[in-house]
Amino acid sequence: MNKFIKLLILACELHNIVIQKTIEKGDYMSYINNGNNLVFGGCDTVALAKKYGTPLYVVDENYIVERCEEIKESFLYKYKNTNAVFASKAFLPLAMCKLIAKQGIGLDVVSGGELYTAIKANFPLEKIIFHGNNKTEDELYMAIKHDVGRIIVDNEYELELIDSISKRLDKRVKILFRVTPGVNSHTHEYITTGQKDSKFGISLSDDIIFETIRKTKVLEKVDLMGFHFHVGSQLLDNESHLKALDIVTELMYQSLKRLDFVTRELNLGGGFGIKYAFGEDRKPVSYFVDAMMDKLYENCKKMNIEVPSTAIEPGRWLVGEAGITLYKIGAIKSIPEIRTYASVDGGMTDNLRPALYGAKYEAVIANKVNEKKVKKVTVAGKCCESGDILIKDLEVPEIESGDILAVFSTGAYNYSMANNYNKITKPAVVMVNKGRDRLIVKRETYEDLLRNELY
Ligand SMILES: Cc1ncc(COP(=O)(O)O)c(C=O)c1O
Known part of the structure; x- marks a missing residue:
């Protein structure tokens, strides 16, 4: 093998080690790409959210x-x-x-x-x-x-x-x-x-x-x-x-x-x-x-x-742990000296477990994974239930409406427990694998919601 190829392989290996380190930093099977975005299953999650919409289940x-x-x-x-x-x-x-x-x-x-x-x-x-x-x-x-x-x-x-x-x-x-x-x-x-x-x-x-x-x-x-x-x-x-x-x-x-x-x-x-x-x-x-x-x-x-x-x-x-859910943050409401609510475009309809039995989740702001965490927010769902809270006191960087939230470990009992409360449509499911993505469940439409209804 000539010297140039050897050097090239070494450089690639070093690059992988750097990426691997950031995986550990993220503490999940994901890593930060060259920008500021969370990568999961080799795919840029912010690009996935843009391509398929949110909320979105992503499964590796x-x-x-x-x-x-x-x-x-x-x-x-x-x-x-x-x-x-x-x-x-x-x-x-x-x-x-x-x-x-x-x-x-x-x-x-x-x-x-x-x-x-x-x-x-x-x-x-x-x-x-x-x-x-x-x-x-x-x-x-x-x-x-x-x-x-x-x-x-x-x-x-x-x-x-x-x-x-x-x-x-x-x-x-x-x-x-x-x-x-x-x-x-x-x-x-x-x-x-x-x-x-x-x-x-x-x-x-x-x-x-x-x-x-x-x-x-x-x-x-x-x-x-x-x-x-x-x-x-x-x-x-x-x-x-x-x-x-x-x-x-x-x-x-x-x-x-x-x-x-x-x-x-x-x-x-x-x-x-x-x-x-x-x-x-x-x-x-x-x-x-x-x-x-x-x-x-x-x-x-x-x-x-x-x-x-x-x-x-x-x-x-x-x-x-094969699954994450991507949401878009909408309303952000601060109650002085009490808490800040960051509401997302899903909630107990796509992840019933926190409301059902107080299940705990971790999340990051997928488009700001490199940024320093400076505050705590409570991630609220959009359902008409005060109990529709996905995560309490999540540490985040400065956030704004439009940011993408990635919640980890949502591969089990999330899609399967999804429901249509408030006539909210169920999210799509995308399978990712080493940088490739494919839709495996289409997002529900309003027509789907009424399919079985009669006057
Ligand atoms: C009979 C039986 N087997 C297996 C399982 C799977 O459990 P888990 O997802 O925790 O592995 C369940 C879960 O309710 C169960 O009731």
Whole structure:
């Protein structure tokens, strides 16, 4: 290689290091470009806002691919008989279905609508598991007719429906029981699910769980494969997963001893936390799965039972940090000695989580990322609710109407929870990847809002 080329490569590497440093400075997977603008997924966010309008969801495809690779390396290839599905409630446009299918990961759906999306995207249906605490007869019919891989049964009512539909359609159905292990997780009450007092899952009281297993064993077309638990969401430590695992391995042991029932599959749920605030850290998936697999192997050895095949179903962990939302700042109102409100052109219609359960977000002014932060503002949405506040006391440089605000970690449960309160249209979604951008969901129009309305 001649000297000139070597020098050129060195210069490029140095340039990359400089860029990498600014990524760290930004504390997110984004960096400042030569001007003053935030770059995300290789794209200038201010240019994206101009091209597609605001509010705008921007999702980095490469980030999702990297997380899928991490799941494969740290779980699927590392341990025998493992399966991973993406909890599609976190984010499910058709393009996401295609992307997940391409990565060889399965899908967890919880409604006829999510299943329909997967069917339309030609998602391999045997890789789908169907969840929900009140699946309707129509939804169960649809799932069984399309031969979804597993149905996670939440209650006895559903079991009876599955029994009857499977006979009517003459189809075998593989199911797992979702159980409530009675574990309280360290997260918001609205996203904890494993405690005894929960709308989800079958109670582990002896007279309920063993009776339900006994009944299921004799069903003609239904194969009970094992158990499922999901202890909560946005968990930053593995404590509740491990506690639940102890309880469920005991259930496996007791089911074998009392009913001669062999647990062939165990689904460990999702719930792995991500980074929302600056300074927080997303744990690698290995932090959760290694501890759980060690415990599972250890417990099964102690109890002298076979290790079942295992599955995980992360949602937020796979896509949360892949997304940002871009807004335009409009009205700025200062109340002397109290606070300054900076209102944006979206709010609880595109990000319900702060209003729903006080979720915290970080943001920057996308066209002023290099500028010194000099004040705090409260970012307000445009809905007619005083609770429509996206971020309290955000540090910002001097701001003015027309500035672009970029809110981080909005990839999960933002687009999927978007709503039309105040007849506000849902934003577009743009997928970015190493400097390229493509529209994957069109912005809603006023006509879309009235499509189903009649006089
Ligand atoms: C059964 C089940 N699995 C997986 C998930 C995904 O959770 P997370 O996005 O926190 O990984 C949820 C979320 O509610 C769930 O209810």
